[in-house]
Amino acid sequence: PAAKTALTERIKALLHAQDAVLVAHYYTDGDLQALAEDTGGCVADSLEMARFGAASRARTLVVCGVRFMGETAKILNPEKRVLMPDLRATCSLDEGCPADAFGAFCDAHPDHRVVVYANTSAEVKARADWVVTSSIALAVVAHLKAQGEKILWAPDRHLGHYVERMTGAQMLIWDGACVVHEEFKAFALERVRKLHPTAAVLVHPEAPDDVVDQADVVGSTTQLIKAVAELPNPEFIVATDTGIFWKMQQVAPGKRLIPAPTIGVGATCESCAHCPWMAMNALQNLEAVLRRGDQEIQVDPAVAARAMIPIRRMLDFAQ
Numbered sequence: 001p002a003a004k005t006a007l008t009e010r011i012k013a014l015l016h017a018q019d020a021v022l023v024a025h026y027y028t029d030g031d032l033q034a035l036a037e038d039t040g041g042c043v044a045d046s047l048e049m050a051r052f053g054a055a056s057r058a059r060t061l062v063v064c065g066v067r068f069m070g071e072t073a074k075i076l077n078p079e080k081r082v083l084m085p086d087l088r089a090t091c092s093l094d095e096g097c098p099a100d101a102f103g104a105f106c107d108a109h110p111d112h113r114v115v116v117y118a119n120t121s122a123e124v125k126a127r128a129d130w131v132v133t134s135s136i137a138l139a140v141v142a143h144l145k146a147q148g149e150k151i152l153w154a155p156d157r158h159l160g161h162y163v164e165r166m167t168g169a170q171m172l173i174w175d176g177a178c179v180v181h182e183e184f185k186a187f188a189l190e191r192v193r194k195l196h197p198t199a200a201v202l203v204h205p206e207a208p209d210d211v212v213d214q215a216d217v218v219g220s221t222t223q224l225i226k227a228v229a230e231l232p233n234p235e236f237i238v239a240t241d242t243g244i245f246w247k248m249q250q251v252a253p254g255k256r257l258i259p260a261p262t263i264g265v266g267a268t269c270e271s272c273a274h275c276p277w278m279a280m281n282a283l284q285n286l287e288a289v290l291r292r293g294d295q296e297i298q299v300d301p302a303v304a305a306r307a308m309i310p311i312r313r314m315l316d317f318a319q
């Protein structure tokens with residue numbers, strides 16, 4: 001504990017000296033989330049991270065999360081320095097949607113509006129009409145459907161199916177998935193629900209359809225945290241990355257949080273859902289990047305200018 005306190009104190013001093021703020025996602029290590037809150041940064045879902053970065057006056061944003069979050073911060077703030085603890089922190093959705101193949105898919109369907117999830121590269125966003133996060137995907141697609149638009153959706157097929165079911169829109173859907181959420185097992189969840197009859201089931205919409213079908217609440221990370229704080233249930237079965245438990249426990253200390261099963265009932269937490277790329281963010285490499293100034297996000301300015309259009313559209317729509 002003493003070494004950790006000394007480390008966080010050094011990081012605080014570096015943040016202050018460099019006019020830097022932390023912009024952290026709920027799936028990152030609890031120590032990082034606590035430090036972000038302590039130092040005037042933010043802990044948020046991907047939409048709020050983008051908003052916070054755009055509104056911040058700090059000269060440097062240190063994005064603790066995965067690469068697409070750093071890129072979005074840079075696109076919205078080209079004049080700022082955007083650092084990440086480890087630039088190798090990617091996302092399976094981003095990796096599964098290469099820009100050239102995606103461009104060919106769009107070219108083959110020129111009459112469709114292109115809606116891409118925030119979990120994509122800057123190049124893919126540059127091909128999009130709209131960027132959405134899980135917290136506003138339903139509202140944006142419902143809006144496009146009301147205008148009679150045909151929609152092409154990428155890259156998460158589970159979120160795409162959920163959006164189709166909820167809005168009644170029919171979309172062309174790219175075949176991507178989150179390797180973390182795809183592991184939740186519907187048959188095992190049914191058994192855990194029987195063991196905990198008073199629990200509410202909270203599911204992120206990147207989970208498979210038969211898991212989403214069992215949810216009491218489906219939503220973005222922020223929406224699931226809100227549910228834990230507001231619903232009267234004493235227990236919650238949570239089908240998303242277990243990094244979120246830090247904030248859930250903070251907002252609802254008396255509630256019991258049960259990780260949704262990924263391999264079966266009785267699994268230990270070693271097999272719980274946790275994103276390997278979110279796990280690349282830690283206090284140690286945060287200190288290192290602040291000292292060295294490496295691990296800086298760069299986005300080609302022409303790509304950034306094009307990608308900024310659908311990202312701004314999302315932020316304006318969400319207001």
Ligand code: 13P
Nearest residue numbers: 045046047133134220221
């Ligand atoms: P949120 O926008 O809900 O925070 O989700 C981001 C993400 O990567 C989920 O896996």
Ligand code: SF4
Nearest residue numbers: 066091092178180275
């Ligand atoms: Fe990507 Fe899934 Fe990790 Fe979120 S949890 S960053 S969607 S791989």
